[in-house]
Amino acid sequence: MPVSGERSIRLAVAFARGMSRTPATGWCGVGVEFLVVSGVGITVMGGGAAGPLCVSDPSVAILEDAQFTVGEGPCPEAFLSGVPVSAASFGQETARRWPSFAPLAVANGMGAVFAYPLASAGANVGVLSVYQRSAGSLTDGQHADCLTLVEVITETMLSLQDTAPPGELARELDDAVAYRAEVYQASGIVAVQLGVPAAEALLRMRAHAFAADQTLDAVASAIVDRRLRLDEPAPGVPPPGFPPLGFPAPGFPTPGFPTPDGGGRS
Amino acid sequence: MNDDRTIGDTGRQPSVEERALRREELTAITFVEIVDTLVDDFDVIEVLTVLTARTVELLAASAAGILLADEHGHLRVMAASSEKIQLLELFQLQNDEGPCLDSYRTGTVVAHPTLGPDSPWPRFAAESVASGYPSVCAIPMRFKERVLGCLNLFISRPVALPPTDVALAQALADVASIAVVQDQATRLAAVREGNLQHALTSRISIEQAKGMVAEYARVDMDQAFARLRQFARNHNRGLTEVAQSLATGELVIESVAGPRRPRTVPPGPAS
CATH class of the missing domain: 1.10.10 (Arc Repressor Mutant, subunit A)
Known part of the structure; x- marks a missing residue:
C-alpha cells in the first residue's frame, strides 16, 4: 500500500518511535493518540487462530472478544476478504450483516467501526480495528493514516517474529495467546471430556457461551476451575433451540457455528 | 553462424526508416507486454523468458539469457531465448569466468566484440566462438545499490552492439530487475x-x-x-x-x- 503524503510519513515515524518505547500491549494506546479516534484494537490472526495483541479500552476488549466468540464482525471479515471493512454508522444494514456484533457495538456506545487487514507485500497477519463513538466516516487523512499504521504494525510484528527462535512465537507477541490461554486450555480439557478434537471442543464452548449469554472467557474460566463440564447439564443454561443466526461469515476459519445441540447438553 | 532472430524475415530488405519504425513499435509493445505481466500473481520465470525472447527480436543479438545470483552469489540461468545446449553451457561456464561474472561483480556493462585467444576469459572465449558467438555483451541487472545478476547477449558476428542497443538492453534489464525484486519480496512475505x-x-x-x-x-x-x-x-x-x-x-x-x-x-x- 502506498504511503502517500508527508503527513503519513511523519506519522509513521512518530508511531514507530512510540511503539519502540511501548510494549506491544500499549500499541493500541499509541494508535488512539495518533489517529485521534475513540478506540483501537490489534488482533494477530493466522492458521485459523486469532488473538488480541492489545485493546485501547475495556469496551473495545468486549467487542473484540465478541467477534472472537461468535466468529462474526468486521475483524474476521476484513481478515478473510483482505480489504478494509467499514460501517460509518450502525443501522439495519449492519444489524443484518453482523447480527451479534452490531447490537453489542451500539450497547457499548460505538457509532462507527473500521477494520483494516494487517497486510503488507502479500503477508496477512491480522487486523487493525478502529472504533468511533460518534457515527461518521473517517476523514481521508485518517484513512491514509490507518493505511500507514497498517504498514508499520505489520512490519513490526513480522520483524519481531523474525527474531524469535524457530517455531516459537515472539515474546512481544505472546500476549495475543496468553490473553486467551485459558480458552485454549479449556478447549483441551473439553476435548478429553468429550473425546473430540480441540477445534471442535472450542466450537462447543462457543455454542455454550452463546446459549448461556456468557463470554467465551467466562466459560473457559469455569471449565479450567472445574466449575463447569460440557458433558453434563449445567444450571442456568437455556434449553437447546436458540435462534438460528446467519453467522459466522462464510468461510471463517472456525466454520459452522454449531447446531443447538452443541450447547453443552449430552 | 547462428542467428535466432525472428524479425526481418520478410524476404524483401526493409528500408532503414521502415526498420527504425518497426523497432520503435516493437519496443513499445514489449514494454507494455512486460508491464502487463507484472500485475498481481506473475510468474517471474515467464516474465524473464518473454524478456529474453523480445531482446533478440529488438536488438542486434542472436541469443540472450538472464542469469541471477543466488544467496551464495552463484549465477544461475533463469531464462534464455533458446534452449540450445551450447548456449546453456556458456551461461554455466560463467560462474568461473566470463562477461556476466564481471558485470555482476562490477555492476557495469561488460562487452567484448572480438573474442579470441587473447580475450580476458580464454576458456569462455573459445567456447563462445565455437558456438558461433564471437561477440558478447553483459548488461548488469541492478536494483538501487544491489546487483542481482546480468542480461547476457550473444552476437553472431564479430562486431560490438551499437550504443543504442546497449541503452535499450539496459532498459529491458531494469524492467527485469523490478520483476525479480518484486517476486523476491512476495516470496519473503509469504x-x-x-x-x-x-x-x-x-x-x-x-x-x-x-x-x-x-x-x-x-x-x-x-x-x-x-x-x-x-x-x-x-x-x-x-x-x-x-x-x-x-x-x-x-x-x-x-x-x-x-x-x-x-x-x-x-x-x-x-x-
Whole structure:
C-alpha cells in the first residue's frame, strides 16, 4: 500500500518511535493518540487462530472478544476478504450483516467501526480495528493514516517474529495467546471430556457461551476451575433451540457455528 | 553462424526508416507486454523468458539469457531465448569466468566484440566462438545499490552492439530487475507470514495440550505443563511437536500424562 503524503510519513515515524518505547500491549494506546479516534484494537490472526495483541479500552476488549466468540464482525471479515471493512454508522444494514456484533457495538456506545487487514507485500497477519463513538466516516487523512499504521504494525510484528527462535512465537507477541490461554486450555480439557478434537471442543464452548449469554472467557474460566463440564447439564443454561443466526461469515476459519445441540447438553 | 532472430524475415530488405519504425513499435509493445505481466500473481520465470525472447527480436543479438545470483552469489540461468545446449553451457561456464561474472561483480556493462585467444576469459572465449558467438555483451541487472545478476547477449558476428542497443538492453534489464525484486519480496512475505502463523498455532496447541493433560491426569496447569516438558525432554522432541501430536491423536495422552485418574469429586448430591 502506498504511503502517500508527508503527513503519513511523519506519522509513521512518530508511531514507530512510540511503539519502540511501548510494549506491544500499549500499541493500541499509541494508535488512539495518533489517529485521534475513540478506540483501537490489534488482533494477530493466522492458521485459523486469532488473538488480541492489545485493546485501547475495556469496551473495545468486549467487542473484540465478541467477534472472537461468535466468529462474526468486521475483524474476521476484513481478515478473510483482505480489504478494509467499514460501517460509518450502525443501522439495519449492519444489524443484518453482523447480527451479534452490531447490537453489542451500539450497547457499548460505538457509532462507527473500521477494520483494516494487517497486510503488507502479500503477508496477512491480522487486523487493525478502529472504533468511533460518534457515527461518521473517517476523514481521508485518517484513512491514509490507518493505511500507514497498517504498514508499520505489520512490519513490526513480522520483524519481531523474525527474531524469535524457530517455531516459537515472539515474546512481544505472546500476549495475543496468553490473553486467551485459558480458552485454549479449556478447549483441551473439553476435548478429553468429550473425546473430540480441540477445534471442535472450542466450537462447543462457543455454542455454550452463546446459549448461556456468557463470554467465551467466562466459560473457559469455569471449565479450567472445574466449575463447569460440557458433558453434563449445567444450571442456568437455556434449553437447546436458540435462534438460528446467519453467522459466522462464510468461510471463517472456525466454520459452522454449531447446531443447538452443541450447547453443552449430552 | 547462428542467428535466432525472428524479425526481418520478410524476404524483401526493409528500408532503414521502415526498420527504425518497426523497432520503435516493437519496443513499445514489449514494454507494455512486460508491464502487463507484472500485475498481481506473475510468474517471474515467464516474465524473464518473454524478456529474453523480445531482446533478440529488438536488438542486434542472436541469443540472450538472464542469469541471477543466488544467496551464495552463484549465477544461475533463469531464462534464455533458446534452449540450445551450447548456449546453456556458456551461461554455466560463467560462474568461473566470463562477461556476466564481471558485470555482476562490477555492476557495469561488460562487452567484448572480438573474442579470441587473447580475450580476458580464454576458456569462455573459445567456447563462445565455437558456438558461433564471437561477440558478447553483459548488461548488469541492478536494483538501487544491489546487483542481482546480468542480461547476457550473444552476437553472431564479430562486431560490438551499437550504443543504442546497449541503452535499450539496459532498459529491458531494469524492467527485469523490478520483476525479480518484486517476486523476491512476495516470496519473503509469504515465508514470514507462514512463520508467524505457525508460531501462533504452535503456541495455542501447547495451551490446548496443557488442558488435555490436566484433565486426563487430574493435575493443575503448571503440573500439566511440567509433564509435557518432561516428556519432550525425555524423548528429545520439541514441545510444540509433542503438543501437536497430542492434538492429532498421533500421541496417546497416557504416554505424556500418565495413567488416567478418575474425577475425585463426583458431581451431584452424593458428594
